Amino acid sequence: MKIRGIANGMVMQRDKNNLCDIYFYADEPVEKIEVDDKFSFVKFEKENEKYHLSGIRTGGPYTLKINNEIFNDIYVGDLWILAGQSNNQGVGRLVDIPYNSNDKIRAFYMDSCWSVANHPLNKMGESFYKVHTEVLGATPSNFNIKGVGPGLSFAQKMFSLTGAPQGVIPCSHGGTNLFDQWDPKKLSLGPNKSLYGATYARFLDNGSNCKGVFWYQGCSDAHEQCYLDYTENMIELVKAFRRDFKENLPFVQVQISRCSWDHNEHMGDIMWTSIREQQRKLNLKIENFDTVNTVAYRLADCIHLASTSQEVVGQDAAEAMFCLIYGKLYNCKPGIKLDTIEVFSDDYDENMSSVVLTYKNVHGKLQDFGRAMGFNRSWNSEYIENCGIFDTFVDGNQVTIRCDYPKEKIIGQYLWYGAGRDNAANITDEKGRSLPAFGPIEIKEGKVD
Numbered sequence: 001m002k003i004r005g006i007a008n009g010m011v012m013q014r015d016k017n018n019l020c021d022i023y024f025y026a027d028e029p030v031e032k033i034e035v036d037d038k039f040s041f042v043k044f045e046k047e048n049e050k051y052h053l054s055g056i057r058t059g060g061p062y063t064l065k066i067n068n069e070i071f072n073d074i075y076v077g078d079l080w081i082l083a084g085q086s087n088n089q090g091v092g093r094l095v096d097i098p099y100n101s102n103d104k105i106r107a108f109y110m111d112s113c114w115s116v117a118n119h120p121l122n123k124m125g126e127s128f129y130k131v132h133t134e135v136l137g138a139t140p141s142n143f144n145i146k147g148v149g150p151g152l153s154f155a156q157k158m159f160s161l162t163g164a165p166q167g168v169i170p171c172s173h174g175g176t177n178l179f180d181q182w183d184p185k186k187l188s189l190g191p192n193k194s195l196y197g198a199t200y201a202r203f204l205d206n207g208s209n210c211k212g213v214f215w216y217q218g219c220s221d222a223h224e225q226c227y228l229d230y231t232e233n234m235i236e237l238v239k240a241f242r243r244d245f246k247e248n249l250p251f252v253q254v255q256i257s258r259c260s261w262d263h264n265e266h267m268g269d270i271m272w273t274s275i276r277e278q279q280r281k282l283n284l285k286i287e288n289f290d291t292v293n294t295v296a297y298r299l300a301d302c303i304h305l306a307s308t309s310q311e312v313v314g315q316d317a318a319e320a321m322f323c324l325i326y327g328k329l330y331n332c333k334p335g336i337k338l339d340t341i342e343v344f345s346d347d348y349d350e351n352m353s354s355v356v357l358t359y360k361n362v363h364g365k366l367q368d369f370g371r372a373m374g375f376n377r378s379w380n381s382e383y384i385e386n387c388g389i390f391d392t393f394v395d396g397n398q399v400t401i402r403c404d405y406p407k408e409k410i411i412g413q414y415l416w417y418g419a420g421r422d423n424a425a426n427i428t429d430e431k432g433r434s435l436p437a438f439g440p441i442e443i444k445e446g447k448v449d
Contacts, residue, residue: 001069002027005050005207009073009114011106011167012056013209018164020056020076022207025049026066034065035074050208058164061103073114075104077165078158079210081245082121082151083182083199084217086174087254089122090149092300092307097148104165105155108206114167117155120147122170129191129198136173136181136195146300148307150254153314154214154321161322161330169206171199177220178233184240196240203245212250212325213241214317218279219256219303222271231278231285238286250288250324252317252335255279255436257294257309259421260302269384269420276418276437284449290320292335295374295418295425296434312432333361336435338448341415345407353407355415355443357399364430366394374425374435375401376416381440384419394427399435414440 005024006012015021019040033042035056043055056062060075082088100118107117112128124138132138155166173195176182186194191201203210221230234253242249255276276295283289293316297309305313319332328334339360346352359366372392378385391402403410416439418425427435441448 001067003066003069004205006053006064006066006071006074007108007112007114007205008071009106010108010206011075011077011079011114011165012207013079013211014058014076014164015054018058019054022053022209023047023050024053024207026051028067031067032065036063053207060165075106075165075167077104077167078162079167079169079206080155080158081169081171081199081203081210081213082149082154083171083213084215085172085176085220087219087257087305087310088149088151088214088216089124089170089172089174090120090151090310091146091174091304092148092310093145094119094147095307097307100152100156102156102159105152105159106165106167107151108167108169108202110170112202112205117152117168119149119152121149121151121168122172124173127198129201131192131195131198132173135193136176138173148310150216150310150314150317151214153311154318157315157318158322161318161332167206169202169210171195171202172216175220176217177223177226178217178237179221179226179229182217182237184237184244187240187244200244210246210249212252212321214252214321216254216313218275219259222256222268222275224271227271227274230275231282234278234282235286238289248288250321251286252290252292252321252324253279253282254313254317255291255293255295257297257305258299258303258423260299261421272421273384273416273419273437273439277439280436280438281449288324290324290334291436292316292320293434293436295423295437296428316433331363333363336361336429336433338436338438338441340447341441341443342445343407343410343443351404351406353403353405353410355401355403355410357401359397359399359435362397362429363433365396366399366427366429366435368392368394368427372399372427374417374423374427376419376423376439377403378414378416378440381414381442384416384439399427410443411445413443415443416440
């Protein structure tokens with residue numbers, strides 16, 4: 001008997017009643033399903049070509065018997081899709097990273113086998129689906145040096161918040177873009193030719209239900225042929241996930257960080273900055289969607305986050321995801337957002353003014369480690385300048401930027417944070433969470449879009 005949708009060691013997605021809620025396919029009629037838990041009351045019914053299984057309580061491990069087929073180490077909890085490119089794949093150094101010994105935090109590895117989740121989660125060269133190897137060229141790698149992404153700390157934080165088993169399904173591939181390699185219209189090509197198709201296949205392999213998507217991608221769209229279409233491509237991608245996977249599936253994305261390659265090239269800075277600004281504003285265009293930020297974090301190389309940074313990103317994304325699903329409980333906060341701008345004339349010098357930025361969703365106070373850096377001012381929205389700002393400091397959830405222009409001249413100029421590919425932005429909150437990169441934003445008083 002062949003069954004698709006149930007696997008040894010898996011985490012089954014739970015429903016709002018904390019009972020499993022999955023679908024599976026069988027090549028023979030299913031006559032009986034048993035689980036070794038006297039408090040679970042298994043229910044199953046045929047729905048067209050697949051079966052709907054419910055009734056197993058959150059927890060585990062369980063042993064499940066379908067006719068004469070036995071599945072061991074079955075858990076019920078929450079299941080997450082990890083997708084995007086190399087920073088979600090994991091390229092942080094494998095140094096001083098704690099080992100996860102919690103059996104209830106699990107991963108469906110690229111070889112399509114479940115086990116306890118540990119770095120590296122995303123060995124593309126071992127992928128069961130050939131799009132990663134035969135199409136995109138991944139080969140088996142030695143992961144003695146690198147392999148840390150945000151997925152494990154995301155799952156660990158979600159476990160600490162919910163107490164339910166957590167399963168992650170890594171689906172990322174480094175160097176991939178939205179407009180081509182992640183194009184959901186290529187689903188019909190199948191899992192061996194399409195990244196979106198392979199992600200969908202891994203979803204079907206594990207019960208056709210999940211809790212949400214943790215997405216980290218954008219660097220490969222910072223190119224002339226596609227950066228202006230990033231917002232529309234992301235809207236279409238999320239729409240496809242919610243059509244093919246689950247209605248109103250919650251999405252948390254990561255705003256791209258820094259890149260030290262050719263950072264003096266003006267057009268590259270413009271495109272990189274544009275992707276970040278589009279990402280910052282996506283939650284205004286997509287419901288049940290949030291963004292966490294990285295521009296203040298350390299890198300492991302010229303483009304990938306260091307392991308310590310990845311740990312923070314995963315925890316930050318888990319908090320944002322938790323807020324999307326359950327609200328602001330247990331001191332969880334969504335991603336930090338720029339909220340308002342105010343402009344004040346200097347009390348002593350009429351030729352000076354202060355621009356005060358207020359942020360929301362800050363843990364504790366903002367911190368700048370002695371000198372707040374990362375802001376630029378410009379006369380127009382087309383060019384990033386670096387003049388007219390002589391001091392920047394933080395106070396509570398506010399940043400004050402002091403300028404060598406009177407208030408009436410500052411109003412209508414443009415402000416940037418983390419502009420370009422390698423800006424030295426350094427402001428975080430007390431949990432180490434980065435402010436969002438932004439710009440160009442016109443300097444005017446009131447709420448910020």
